[in-house]
Amino acid sequence: MDPLYYENNALFVLDQVKLPGEACYQKLTGHYEVAGAIKNMAVRGAPAIGIAGGYGIALGAQAITDSEMPAFLNSLEEVIQVITSTRPTAQNLFQVAGSMRSRAAGAPTPYEAKKVLLDEAARIHKIQKELDIILSGYGLEVVPDGATIFTHCNTGALATGGYGTAFGIIRAAHDRGKNIQVLATETRPLLQGARLTAFELKEAGIPFRLITDSMAGHFMQKGEVTLVITGADRVAANGDTANKIGTYSLAVLAKAHNIPFYIAAPSTTFDLATLTGQEIVIEEREAGEVTCFAGKAVAPEGIDVYNPAFDVTPAELITAFITEKGIILPEDLSSLR
Amino acid sequence: MDPLYYENNALFVLDQVKLPGEACYQKLTGHYEVAGAIKNMAVRGAPAIGIAGGYGIALGAQAITDSEMPAFLNSLEEVIQVITSTRPTAQNLFQVAGSMRSRAAGAPTPYEAKKVLLDEAARIHKIQKELDIILSGYGLEVVPDGATIFTHCNTGALATGGYGTAFGIIRAAHDRGKNIQVLATETRPLLQGARLTAFELKEAGIPFRLITDSMAGHFMQKGEVTLVITGADRVAANGDTANKIGTYSLAVLAKAHNIPFYIAAPSTTFDLATLTGQEIVIEEREAGEVTCFAGKAVAPEGIDVYNPAFDVTPAELITAFITEKGIILPEDLSSLR
Numbered sequence: 102m103d104p105l106y107y108e109n110n111a112l113f114v115l116d117q118v119k120l121p122g123e124a125c126y127q128k129l130t131g132h133y134e135v136a137g138a139i140k141n142m143a144v145r146g147a148p149a150i151g152i153a154g155g156y157g158i159a160l161g162a163q164a165i166t167d168s169e170m171p172a173f174l175n176s177l178e179e180v181i182q183v184i185t186s187t188r189p190t191a192q193n194l195f196q197v198a199g200s201m202r203s204r205a206a207g208a209p210t211p212y213e214a215k216k217v218l219l220d221e222a223a224r225i226h227k228i229q230k231e232l233d234i235i236l237s238g239y240g241l242e243v244v245p246d247g248a249t250i251f252t253h254c255n256t257g258a259l260a261t262g263g264y265g266t267a268f269g270i271i272r273a274a275h276d277r278g279k280n281i282q283v284l285a286t287e288t289r290p291l292l293q294g295a296r297l298t299a300f301e302l303k304e305a306g307i308p309f310r311l312i313t314d315s316m317a318g319h320f321m322q323k324g325e326v327t328l329v330i331t332g333a334d335r336v337a338a339n340g341d342t343a344n345k346i347g348t349y350s351l352a353v354l355a356k357a358h359n360i361p362f363y364i365a366a367p368s369t370t371f372d373l374a375t376l377t378g379q380e381i382v383i384e385e386r387e388a389g390e391v392t393c394f395a396g397k398a399v400a401p402e403g404i405d406v407y408n409p410a411f412d413v414t415p416a417e418l419i420t421a422f423i424t425e426k427g428i429i430l431p432e433d434l435s436s437l438r
Numbered sequence: 439m440d441p442l443y444y445e446n447n448a449l450f451v452l453d454q455v456k457l458p459g460e461a462c463y464q465k466l467t468g469h470y471e472v473a474g475a476i477k478n479m480a481v482r483g484a485p486a487i488g489i490a491g492g493y494g495i496a497l498g499a500q501a502i503t504d505s506e507m508p509a510f511l512n513s514l515e516e517v518i519q520v521i522t523s524t525r526p527t528a529q530n531l532f533q534v535a536g537s538m539r540s541r542a543a544g545a546p547t548p549y550e551a552k553k554v555l556l557d558e559a560a561r562i563h564k565i566q567k568e569l570d571i572i573l574s575g576y577g578l579e580v581v582p583d584g585a586t587i588f589t590h591c592n593t594g595a596l597a598t599g600g601y602g603t604a605f606g607i608i609r610a611a612h613d614r615g616k617n618i619q620v621l622a623t624e625t626r627p628l629l630q631g632a633r634l635t636a637f638e639l640k641e642a643g644i645p646f647r648l649i650t651d652s653m654a655g656h657f658m659q660k661g662e663v664t665l666v667i668t669g670a671d672r673v674a675a676n677g678d679t680a681n682k683i684g685t686y687s688l689a690v691l692a693k694a695h696n697i698p699f700y701i702a703a704p705s706t707t708f709d710l711a712t713l714t715g716q717e718i719v720i721e722e723r724e725a726g727e728v729t730c731f732a733g734k735a736v737a738p739e740g741i742d743v744y745n746p747a748f749d750v751t752p753a754e755l756i757t758a759f760i761t762e763k764g765i766i767l768p769e770d771l772s773s774l775r
Contacts, residue, residue, distance in 0.1 A: 121738050287728065289626060289650040295729070295737040303738050310742045313626040313728060315651035315684025319749040322686060347652025349659060353694045354687060391624065391650060392632070394732045400632040401458050401640050405647045412656040
């Protein structure tokens with residue numbers, strides 16, 4: 102199931118909030134609609150957010166009426182602003198915005214720029230699948246036969262528009278006949294693990310068990326986890342990594358149990374302009390994600406909640422990064438520049 | 439709100455599965471009914487399970503028709519078996535069963551034994567409140583003014599039939615005017631934190647925030663946790679402690695951040711006949727608790743799940759036990775004998 106596709110001048114986005122109960126595509130024809138779909142998490146996962154953002158900028162550009170390039174680029178900047186103000190943490194969105202901006206600036210006329218922007222969005226989409234497949238191939242090196250791979254949140258095709266990052270490695274290991282199994286966290290509050298990863302694992306026929314986030318330490322203590330692989334939303338220059346809330350706890354637990362902890366992410370998720378994790382903005386989402394479920398209250402009304410969507414895992418807890426450029430140790434990240 | 443009370447030859451149990459949406463008491467008149475209420479978690483929390491178990495045994499005894507003591511005691515053993523086979527982990531249930539058994543054995547006739555058993559159940563109920571209050575007073579010593587106390591699951595009046603264990607300490611600190619606040623985990627899968635602890639904190643007017651279990655490490659990393667206090671379901675002779683799933687992860691995280699980690703439990707939760715945590719039986723509960731949320735399916739159908747209700751925290755991760763006999767270091771537990 103593709104998380105998004107572009108057809109007849111519109112971006113179609115699978116509404117992942119409704120999965121696995123319903124599979125509905127939203128038709129989005131302008132940048133405000135795309136921004137809404139990113140913000141409400143119909144489309145989610147750092148690489149998929151980047152792809153959607155690219156199409157969103159391209160769609161917004163088509164509606165710009167300025168006939169001179171300087172005015173066009175000013176208007177484009179407003180479009181980009183709408184798209185990038187949706188979610189602050191995932192680096193891919195900003196990386197794509199930068200690439201779209203510079204492609205447009207190189208065009209001779211607004212007419213050309215509009216065409217170039219659509220091409221660039223499609224190129225970004227296509228390339229993600231290739232990045233995932235290369236990355237997943239490198240990832241095979243860290244997965245021993247018989248491994249139980251622990252993963253968090255969703256990093257499959259639904260998150261990347263491609264083959265998956267951490268999930269891509271799992272899929273590749275399974276497809277190559279390695280005898281692996283998976284422990285997948287449900288990933289509160291939005292249950293991307295239960296709703297999406299379990300769905301993709303089941304579809305792929307990969308043996309797995311679903312657990313609550315709180316069970317991670319217990320299964321590590323019992324010796325039932327061979328390695329942990331998660332995705333990333335943003336990796337700072339020093340290797341500090343923002344990813345779905347709960348990732349940091351998993352990294353601390355893995356360290357305490359001498360279990361390798363890997364981050365699988367394409368180079369588009371690396372933000373070398375951000376020096377350390379302390380500079381990464383962590384999105385705080387609405388309280389209702391914690392206090393309600395499927396429209397039903399699970400906590401008393403009017404209480405205070407914290408709901409950070411991400412946390413930051415310091416580089417020293419990360420065994421290595423698995424990227425499309427190979428397996429990179431945190432201390433060697435400068436080689437990505 | 440009392441989790442249970444005995445009146446007119448029946449045990450009334452607040453159905454905690456329905457809180458906070460509905461507050462309904464179930465009327466239970468026999469030991470099978472009481473066993474059902476324990477098993478389905480209408481009544482939960484190790485001390486409250488113990489109290490309910492005591493009444494359940496007393497109610498079962500009233501229906502025994504044997505006129506001679508040896509036959510009566512055999513029949514009583516069957517009643518005790520029904521009650522203690524409900525949930526394997528909480529020590530209080532077994533402690534109470536032992537106390538009920540020996541009280542009955544000392545009675546001269548079945549008629550006397552039935553009376554003695556009801557008295558014993560009422561005494562166990564009454565004493566729990568006293569234990570909680572004494573324990574909470576000792577707990578004040580470990581709570582500095584201005585502290586943020588991190589807690590897990592529910593250990594309030596709803597869990598103990600009294601004043602609370604970990605929650606009792608929080609309540610006592612607040613009542614004595616200490617400027618404290620609480621971080622409470624929602625506690626998946628059954629959300630005792632969101633449904634019950636948040637409810638009790640709100641009722642008591644204690645400042646708190648509700649978080650998902652996965653956020654624990656993040657807030658410890660940010661320096662926002664002064665100390666962790668949880669309850670216990672069973673403490674082995676060496677100090678290894680079974681408590682709600684997720685407790686072990688919290689203890690590892692607390693250690694990694696140099697945050698004190700306390701277990702608050704009355705001596706009735708200590709099982710000195712069990713030498714280490716490895717001997718503690720961990721209850722595995724049904725998959726639906728994980729795959730459904732608030733009655734709605736959140737994961738694909740037919741998948742495999744692990745659902746251990748408890749985990750075991752080794753003594754070396756526990757700063758101290760807060761009991762009604764004072765604050766006890768793990769290495770001094772033998773003094774409880």
